[in-house]
Amino acid sequence: MTKHKLIIGSCAKMKEIRNEQVHLMVTSPPYFNAPFDYKKLYSDYEEYLTILKSFAGETYRVLQEGRIAVLNIDDMLVDGEKFPIVADAIKIFQEAGFRYRDRIIWKKPDGYIRISRRSGVILQNPYPMYFYPDNFLESIIIFQKGRFDYKSISKEVKQESQIDKHEFQTKGWYKTLWEITNVLPGSVLEKNVAAFPEELPYRIIKLFSYKDETVLDPFAGSGTTMKIARNLGRNSIGIEIKKQLIPIIKEKMGFGNSQSMFSNNSDTFEVVIRGKNGN
Numbered sequence: 001m002t003k004h005k006l007i008i009g010s011c012a013k014m015k016e017i018r019n020e021q022v023h024l025m026v027t028s029p030p031y032f033n034a035p036f037d038y039k040k041l042y043s044d045y046e047e048y049l050t051i052l053k054s055f056a057g058e059t060y061r062v063l064q065e066g067r068i069a070v071l072n073i074d075d076m077l078v079d080g081e082k083f084p085i086v087a088d089a090i091k092i093f094q095e096a097g098f099r100y101r102d103r104i105i106w107k108k109p110d111g112y113i114r115i116s117r118r119s120g121v122i123l124q125n126p127y128p129m130y131f132y133p134d135n136f137l138e139s140i141i142i143f144q145k146g147r148f149d150y151k152s153i154s155k156e157v158k159q160e161s162q163i164d165k166h167e168f169q170t171k172g173w174y175k176t177l178w179e180i181t182n183v184l185p186g187s188v189l190e191k192n193v194a195a196f197p198e199e200l201p202y203r204i205i206k207l208f209s210y211k212d213e214t215v216l217d218p219f220a221g222s223g224t225t226m227k228i229a230r231n232l233g234r235n236s237i238g239i240e241i242k243k244q245l246i247p248i249i250k251e252k253m254g255f256g257n258s259q260s261m262f263s264n265n266s267d268t269f270e271v272v273i274r275g276k277n278g279n
């Protein structure tokens with residue numbers, strides 16, 4: 001039996017979550033004012049970085065000693081200027097107390113780009129200065145709070161949470177380059193949400209948490225992390241600012257058509273909606 005809680009509000013504060021209640025944080029924050037997805041969401045880059053700082057500090061507080069925080073994020077091109085979000089997020093997480101552990105590059109298939117084919121410009125104008133590359137890559141940055149005590153996990157729990165070595169080797173989990181197909185346009189539940197593919201939280205949850213532990217996604221979106229946490233026998237906590245995503249998240253997680261608290265196969269799903277001033 002697993003428990004799942006969705007908090008509607010901003011993850012700048014995570015007051016519903018106790019200190020050290022969480023075993024793994026995996027998320028994908030908005031990529032600043034990304035054209036199409038988050039146009040003009042933040043008044044400027046400083047405001048965006050301020051949110052990231054609060055979220056990093058709260059993540060440090062709620063995460064257990066030795067545990068991992070993972071961000072899927074990328075630098076963002078807005079009006080011809082690239083914002084160094086990955087570098088800034090690394091610095092912000094380090095300043096919050098985390099150790100920067102690793103960076104994995106997520107590569108999307110060659111045939112598909114979600115936003116725009118900028119490289120076409122040079123085909124129209126095959127001259128110097130018309131070069132605008134298409135972006136196939138995103139970053140997955142991994143941080144750790146202190147050191148993990150490997151002896152704290154029982155033999156039984158280790159056994160139950162074993163990683164499939166065949167999957168690990170054949171799908172290239174061992175590399176710093178992960179080739180994963182992104183969510184395709186037209187996917188109904190992910191409409192208007194820049195969702196990441198299920199394979200991404202699947203790998204992270206398998207690699208960095210044990211069965212029955214609690215996984216947090218502070219920018220829950222359509223609930224991809226929560227769904228995979230449930231499928232893998234982990235508890236989840238999601239935070240999402242947009243109330244209208246509640247039915248999408250319920251549906252995606254397999255808790256559709258219900259009130260705020262109910263049980264399904266003995267797994268439970270609870271929604272907490274904060275008041276207007278965030279209380």
Ligand SMILES: C[S@@+](CC[C@H](N)C(=O)[O-])C[C@H]1O[C@@H](n2cnc3c(N)ncnc32)[C@H](O)[C@@H]1O
Nearest residue numbers: 010011194195196219220221222223224240241
């Ligand atoms: C990139 S999407 C996450 C998509 C998610 N990984 C999925 O697979 O569906 C970022 C989400 O963060 C939400 N969001 C933006 N600011 C937030 C905040 N301060 N607190 C909580 N959620 C926020 C947005 O509404 C959006 O749904």
